[in-house]
Amino acid sequence: MPVMTYIEAIRQGIWEEMERDDRVFMIGEDIGAHGGAFKLSAGMQEHFGPNRIVDTPLAENAFVGAAIGAALMGLRPIVEMQFADFISTCYDLIVNYAAKARYRWAAGVPIVIRGPSGGGVRGGPFHSNNPEIAFVHTPGLKVVVPATAYDAKGLIKAAIRDPDPVLYFEHKLLYRRIKEDVPAEDYVVPLGQARVARAGTDISVITYGAMVYVALEAAEKLAQEGDGVDVEVIDLRCLVPLDREAVLATVRKTSRVILLHEDTRTAGFAGELAALIASDAFDYLDAPVLRVTAPDCPVPYSPPLEDAFLPHAADVIAAVRRSMAY
Numbered sequence: 424m425p426v427m428t429y430i431e432a433i434r435q436g437i438w439e440e441m442e443r444d445d446r447v448f449m450i451g452e453d454i455g456a457h458g459g460a461f462k463l464s465a466g467m468q469e470h471f472g473p474n475r476i477v478d479t480p481l482a483e484n485a486f487v488g489a490a491i492g493a494a495l496m497g498l499r500p501i502v503e504m505q506f507a508d509f510i511s512t513c514y515d516l517i518v519n520y521a522a523k524a525r526y527r528w529a530a531g532v533p534i535v536i537r538g539p540s541g542g543g544v545r546g547g548p549f550h551s552n553n554p555e556i557a558f559v560h561t562p563g564l565k566v567v568v569p570a571t572a573y574d575a576k577g578l579i580k581a582a583i584r585d586p587d588p589v590l591y592f593e594h595k596l597l598y599r600r601i602k603e604d605v606p607a608e609d610y611v612v613p614l615g616q617a618r619v620a621r622a623g624t625d626i627s628v629i630t631y632g633a634m635v636y637v638a639l640e641a642a643e644k645l646a647q648e649g650d651g652v653d654v655e656v657i658d659l660r661c662l663v664p665l666d667r668e669a670v671l672a673t674v675r676k677t678s679r680v681i682l683l684h685e686d687t688r689t690a691g692f693a694g695e696l697a698a699l700i701a702s703d704a705f706d707y708l709d710a711p712v713l714r715v716t717a718p719d720c721p722v723p724y725s726p727p728l729e730d731a732f733l734p735h736a737a738d739v740i741a742a743v744r745r746s747m748a749y
Contacts, residue, residue, distance in 0.1 A: 424604035432576035451503030507538030522563030541594040547724035553686040570635040577612030594633040615664030623655030630683040641739035710749035
C-alpha cells in the first residue's frame, strides 16, 4: 500500500470519485488555476476541465446556493470552503434548504461541504475555528471529522456517495503531518462507525479529529508511568450519525470517561456525549464524566496564547489522574 499524507488521501478520494461518476464536480475559491489554498486540487482543473473544477468569486453564500441547486438537479457537488470559519456566511442555505429538503418534499441534496478547520497553525480567530456543533444540531445533516489518512479517503468517498448533505471537517494541522499506508484499491469507510484507536482497560478518552493524537500521546505517557494507567481511545470519526453503541460500550468496559474536543466548551459536543452516557450508562460509571476542551473564547492569534487555548496531552493526563483518584 502506498504511504500517503492526510491531504493527499482526501485529494485521491475526490479524484477517484470524479473519475467514477461524471456527476461529481468541485466548486470553490481559487481551486482551479491556483489549486486551492492548500493545493489539494492542484492539477485537477487541467485533468477534469473548468466545468468540473469550478473557480468562484469570494462569495460563499453564492456558490453554496449554486451547489445546492445543482444537487437538486441531479449533480453531486463538492464545495470547498477555503477555511471552515467562512461557512457561517452560508448558514441559512445549509440549515434551511439543504438540510430540510428531504423532509419538506423528499428531495435529496447530495452535496459535500469540505471545511479546513482547527487551530495550531497560527491562523487567528477567523481561520482556526471548529464550527461542527452548529451543524450537529441541525437535523438532516451528516457531520464527518476524520483523524487518519485512511479514514480521510474512505470517509470522503462515502460522503460523496451519500444521498444527503454532508459536512466534512478536515483538520488542516493534519494535512501534511499525518502519513500512513492507504489502500490503492477502491474502499469506503461507512459513515457512523467509530473506531478504537487504542484499546485500554482503565479509562476511556472519547474524541475526534486532531484531538485523537493528543489523546494517544497522553495514553502513551500514562502507560509509561509507574502506575501504568491503561487508556482506551475512541475516535468517533462521525458526529452525525453518531456511533452511540461504541460510546456506551467503552464506558461499560472501563467505567471512567474523559470527553475531549478542540471546540470551545459551552454547548460543545462533549455535553451531548455526557448526556448520552448519563442516561444510558450511568450505572457503569465509577467517577464523574470529565471534559477537556478549549475555553470559551475566540482562538488567539498570539502563539503562546493559542498554545494555552488548545487542549494538550498534559490536560488529558490531569483529567485522567483526577478521574482515577475519585
